[in-house]
Amino acid sequence: MLSAQGLSVSAIGKTFRSGGQTVQALDDISLSLPAGKVGVLLGPSGCGKSTLLRMVAGLEKPSEGAITLNGRAVNQPGRDRGMVFQDYTSFPWLSVRSNVAYGLEINGDRDALNEGTVDHFIRAVGLEKFADAYPHQLSGGMRQRVAIARTLANYPELVLMDEPFGALDPETRWQMQDLLLNVVRKEQNTVLVVTHDIEEALYLGDVVFFLSRHPGRLKETIHTDFKALLPRNDREAFLQSEDYRRLEIHIRRLMRDEGRDAA
Amino acid sequence: MTAKLSDKATQQAMIPATPTGKQRQKRSDYWFDFNQSIPAGQRLVLGAAGWAAFLLLWQVTSQMDLAPDRLYPGPAAVFSSLQELFLEKGFFSDVVSSVTRIVISFAIAIVIALPIGLLMGSFARVDSLLNPLLGAWRYLPAPAFIPLLLMWLGTGDTQKITLLLMGVVFFLVIMLADVTRQTPRVLIETAKTLGGGRRIILWTVLFRHSLPGYVDTCRQMLAVSWTYLVIAEIVAATDGIGAMMMRAKRFVHVDDIMAGIVTIGVLGLLFDVLFRLIYRKCFPYLGRAQS
Numbered sequence: 001m002l003s004a005q006g007l008s009v010s011a012i013g014k015t016f017r018s019g020g021q022t023v024q025a026l027d028d029i030s031l032s033l034p035a036g037k038v039g040v041l042l043g044p045s046g047c048g049k050s051t052l053l054r055m056v057a058g059l060e061k062p063s064e065g066a067i068t069l070n071g072r073a074v075n076q077p078g079r080d081r082g083m084v085f086q087d088y089t090s091f092p093w094l095s096v097r098s099n100v101a102y103g104l105e106i107n108g109d110r111d112a113l114n115e116g117t118v119d120h121f122i123r124a125v126g127l128e129k130f131a132d133a134y135p136h137q138l139s140g141g142m143r144q145r146v147a148i149a150r151t152l153a154n155y156p157e158l159v160l161m162d163e164p165f166g167a168l169d170p171e172t173r174w175q176m177q178d179l180l181l182n183v184v185r186k187e188q189n190t191v192l193v194v195t196h197d198i199e200e201a202l203y204l205g206d207v208v209f210f211l212s213r214h215p216g217r218l219k220e221t222i223h224t225d226f227k228a229l230l231p232r233n234d235r236e237a238f239l240q241s242e243d244y245r246r247l248e249i250h251i252r253r254l255m256r257d258e259g260r261d262a263a
Numbered sequence: 264m265t266a267k268l269s270d271k272a273t274q275q276a277m278i279p280a281t282p283t284g285k286q287r288q289k290r291s292d293y294w295f296d297f298n299q300s301i302p303a304g305q306r307l308v309l310g311a312a313g314w315a316a317f318l319l320l321w322q323v324t325s326q327m328d329l330a331p332d333r334l335y336p337g338p339a340a341v342f343s344s345l346q347e348l349f350l351e352k353g354f355f356s357d358v359v360s361s362v363t364r365i366v367i368s369f370a371i372a373i374v375i376a377l378p379i380g381l382l383m384g385s386f387a388r389v390d391s392l393l394n395p396l397l398g399a400w401r402y403l404p405a406p407a408f409i410p411l412l413l414m415w416l417g418t419g420d421t422q423k424i425t426l427l428l429m430g431v432v433f434f435l436v437i438m439l440a441d442v443t444r445q446t447p448r449v450l451i452e453t454a455k456t457l458g459g460g461r462r463i464i465l466w467t468v469l470f471r472h473s474l475p476g477y478v479d480t481c482r483q484m485l486a487v488s489w490t491y492l493v494i495a496e497i498v499a500a501t502d503g504i505g506a507m508m509m510r511a512k513r514f515v516h517v518d519d520i521m522a523g524i525v526t527i528g529v530l531g532l533l534f535d536v537l538f539r540l541i542y543r544k545c546f547p548y549l550g551r552a553q554s
């Protein structure tokens with residue numbers, strides 16, 4: 001069914017002009033992400049993943065094409081599209097609790113604040129012991145959990161994440177991936193994540209959009225339906241499954257072809 | 264477990280065996296090292312040592328017959344005349360006049376500079392409109408306006424406060440705008456994607472993030488304010504620290520002049536400490552490295 005629910009990107013192009021030079025970052029990208037699914041943007045560095053995500057957030061204007069979320073046109077940032085940035089953004093002057101409450105506060109969402117939404121999401125990301133701490137007292141992984149809780153507590157229709165775990169050590173990164181999946185499955189969020197890590201892409205994504213470089217184009221859309229048959233939160237079973245290995249090799253080849261084209 | 268073991272192994276491999284534990288500690292405990300944080304007590308002792316050295320140098324040179332005692336009195340003479348000034352010559356009311364001028368003019372400067380600086384630092388169009396104008400005014404030395412101010416405003420407090428204001432306000436606007444501009448873009452974008460409008464982001468992100476920087480900038484500009492105060496009071500005044508010093512000059516009371524200088528130094532230091540205290544009390548979240 002081609003419903004209006006979810007994210008729809010149609011024929012998006014983006015050209016940057018700076019100092020007389022023009023860089024075409026993205027060309028004719030069309031994709032759709034149904035509500036409640038996790039989509040992943042995967043591709044080599046510089047292919048325009050961040051640019052595409054920022055356009056969906058409304059932080060950047062597309063040069064061509066249109067974006068709609070649940071049937072409404074996107075042309076500026078809004079509460080319906082929350083974003084988790086790569087660099088663990090938290091407001092340093094606010095405690096963890098106030099950081100998580102920030103979105104609801106500025107939107108005057110008294111109902112959500114009174115219902116204990118803030119504490120619910122602080123618990124969901126396992127920071128209840130640090131609710132009164134300030135960001136400078138937390139590790140990078142914990143600060144990113146604050147950012148995730150702050151984004152989710154605001155009840156966005158779409159959660160955008162730009163390499164959210166890129167700078168974490170592998171162990172923390174795996175924990176965070178599981179934590180994210182658990183929370184968004186429970187809350188039934190629609191999520192679009194940028195990564196350049198193949199394992200992370202396949203582990204998180206219901207659908208993976210592979211972008212090619214110079215200019216960024218949608219090269220392949222990969223569905224990960226095979227995960228439905230695997231036990232949940234079992235990374236080993238996932239990594240050892242036939243389908244994962246096949247897709248991993250396939251994407252590795254796509255990546256290598258990209259590298260060759262660039263050279 | 265294995266990680267710990269290998270850590271130990273590399274440490275042993277890297278640090279050559281030292282004969283005593285004492286010597287090893289010495290290597291890592293330099294008297295001078297980068298990014299050192301030293302105990303508060305030691306900081307006080309060091310600060311006092313600096314002062315003691317200065318006073319000693321002053322005392323010794325004043326006894327060396329470089330100049331007549333009357334023109335170059337030692338610290339003891341200056342402190343006794345300071346005492347005399349406060350106890351017998353009503354110097355306290357001069358100090359009050361001077362501090363009042365500083366506080367009033369600086370308060371007006373903040374009230375004017377803060378909104379303009381915030382808007383300039385936040386919005387490129389406001390900045391483009393005002394920066395060339397205010398940036399140029401900044402280069403006009405305020406004392407150059409003294410003749411005009413004297414004609415327009417007379418010799419009263421209004422003239423002095425205006426001079427202080429002119430000396431400080433243009434710098435303050437530009438510096439507060441600079442502080443505002445330092446607000447990380449990603450914080451603003453985070454607030455936008457949480458649904459914040461312009462007014463909300465202006466106050467809850469740009470202003471709030473810049474607040475510590477504002478306090479620090481004010482602390483530094485206050486020092487400049489004192490410079491203009493002395494100029495204003497030397498030119499035309501019947502009261503104030505500068506006026507007292509000019510009176511003393513007429514009678515070659517060098518010890519009184521130096522006592523005035525010491526007073527200004529101490530007051531400046533007090534204001535500085537006050538601002539630092541405000542900073543520490545109001546911004547505990549800057550305790551460690553600021554992000």
Ligand SMILES: Nc1ncnc2c1ncn2[C@@H]1O[C@H](COP(=O)(O)OP(=O)(O)OP(=O)(O)O)[C@@H](O)[C@H]1O
Nearest residue numbers: 016018023025044045046047048049050051052196
């Ligand atoms: N503001 C800008 N001005 C000019 N060019 C830009 C701008 N932002 C991005 N680009 C260009 O657009 C292209 C895509 O950049 P983008 O940051 O979206 O890539 P990315 O896929 O996120 O890369 P990475 O994986 O390294 O983060 C790059 O060639 C980059 O140089």
Ligand SMILES: [Mg+2]
Nearest residue numbers: 049050051162
């Ligand atoms: Mg990027």
